Amino acid sequence: MKVTYKGKDYYVCCSGCRDEFKENPEKYIKEAEAKAKKP
Structure with a gap:
């Protein structure tokens, strides 16, 4: 499901x-963002 917040999906x-x-x-x-930065 998509949620749009401050113009970003x-x-x-x-x-x-x-x-x-x-x-x-x-x-x-x-x-x-924290999960995305972990190797």
Whole structure:
């Protein structure tokens, strides 16, 4: 599922995750960026 935040698209697995993302998008963006930087 796609969620758009500040003009950028993010993808989540289900409507539950989408709702959590919408409640606190900065938290999930930071977590995703941290995971992406790990080797």
